[in-house]
Amino acid sequence: MGGAQAGEVASRMAVAALKESLQEATVRDLEALKEAVQHANRAILEASSDPSLKGMGTTLTCLLESSEGWLVAHVGDSRAWRVRGGRLEQLSFDQTWVNEIGRPLGLSEEALKQHPMRHVLTMAMGVGSALRMQVERVDFAEGDLILLSSDGLHGPVSEEKLLEILLRPITLDERAHYLIEAAREAGGPDNITVVLLER
Numbered sequence: 738m739g740g741a742q743a744g745e746v747a748s749r750m751a752v753a754a755l756k757e758s759l760q761e762a763t764v765r766d767l768e769a770l771k772e773a774v775q776h777a778n779r780a781i782l783e784a785s786s787d788p789s790l791k792g793m794g795t796t797l798t799c800l801l802e803s804s805e806g807w808l809v810a811h812v813g814d815s816r817a818w819r820v821r822g823g824r825l826e827q828l829s830f831d832q833t834w835v836n837e838i839g840r841p842l843g844l845s846e847e848a849l850k851q852h853p854m855r856h857v858l859t860m861a862m863g864v865g866s867a868l869r870m871q872v873e874r875v876d877f878a879e880g881d882l883i884l885l886s887s888d889g890l891h892g893p894v895s896e897e898k899l900l901e902i903l904l905r906p907i908t909l910d911e912r913a914h915y916l917i918e919a920a921r922e923a924g925g926p927d928n929i930t931v932v933l934l935e936r
Contacts, residue, residue, distance in 0.1 A: 743793035744928075747781050747863050751795050754780040765803045767872055774810050774862075774870050781863030794863035798829060798885050800875070800934065807877040812870045813861045815930070816891055818899070819875070820882040825900040828875055828883075832860040879936050887930035890916055893923035909933045 758773035759765060774797065785793050796813025809817045811829040819826050830836060834857040839849050849855060860869045877883060882903060891899065894916070902915045913931045920929045 743790045744795055746784070746790060747793040747795040750781050750784060751777040751797050751862050755797070755799060759801070765801065766805050767803065767808055767874070770799075770801050770803065770808050770810050771870065771872050774812065774872070775868060778812075778862050778866070778868045782866065785863060794861040796858070796887065797862050800877075800883055800885060805874065807875045808872060809875050810870060810872045812868065813858055815885065815887045817875070818884040818886065819877070820884070820900065820903050821878070821880070823900075823904065825896055825903065828873075830871060832869065833858055877936060881936050883934045884916075885930070885932040886916075887928055889925060889927035889929035890920045890931055892927060893925065894919045903933075909935060 754777035755773045758776040759769060762769035762773070777797065781793065781795070785791050796815040798809070798811045798813075798815040798817050800817065801808045801810070809828055811817060812832065814831040814833050815829075816831070817828040819828055834854040835849050835852070837859050839852060839854070844852065862868070875883075884899070884903065898919055899916065902912055902919060905912060905915070907915075913933055916931045917929050
């Protein structure tokens with residue numbers, strides 16, 4: 738979580754705790770994924786009692802193949818995307834001031850791009866015990882591609898550029914490389930995370 742202390746520690750803890758909880762679950766379903774996200778949040782909160790880690794947090798976006806099909810869990814402003822039929826679709830909803838306050842107030846897209854609150858998160862892992870998460874079933878069919886990204890990618894790189902790279906007839910590793918390079922070339926102001934999965 739940019740601007741907060743020990744964000745890289747919180748990110749590693751979230752992944753480890755999520756994995757641990759899902760491995761221990763008797764059934765990998767929607768409820769198990771919700772509990773895994775809550776478990777990860779509690780782990781970060783407990784660790785932040787250490788003064789050197791106080792205030793740490795992270796966003797979280799994950800994809801799980803479950804007993805109920807594919808599921809996406811999401812907290813913060815990292816994103817899940819799907820490419821289908823040559824089109825890019827955002828599957829998650831950013832938990833930000835812009836989405837939850839600015840747009841409902843009727844501010845124009847131009848005003849939102851310049852607003853001093855445009856980067857403020859309204860929810861993140863590790864900021865409190867009352868966690869608001871999104872967990873949804875996702876249709877992930879043959880020929881689809883899923884992209885999970887942090888705002889270090891989708892912040893500076895346009896959706897048009899993302900799609901152009903994702904549609905290139907090259908390997909997933911090569912596409913991930915070009916996405917990261919595009920973010921760096923665009924200024925790369927934040928951590929850049931890219932995960933790709935294709936069916």
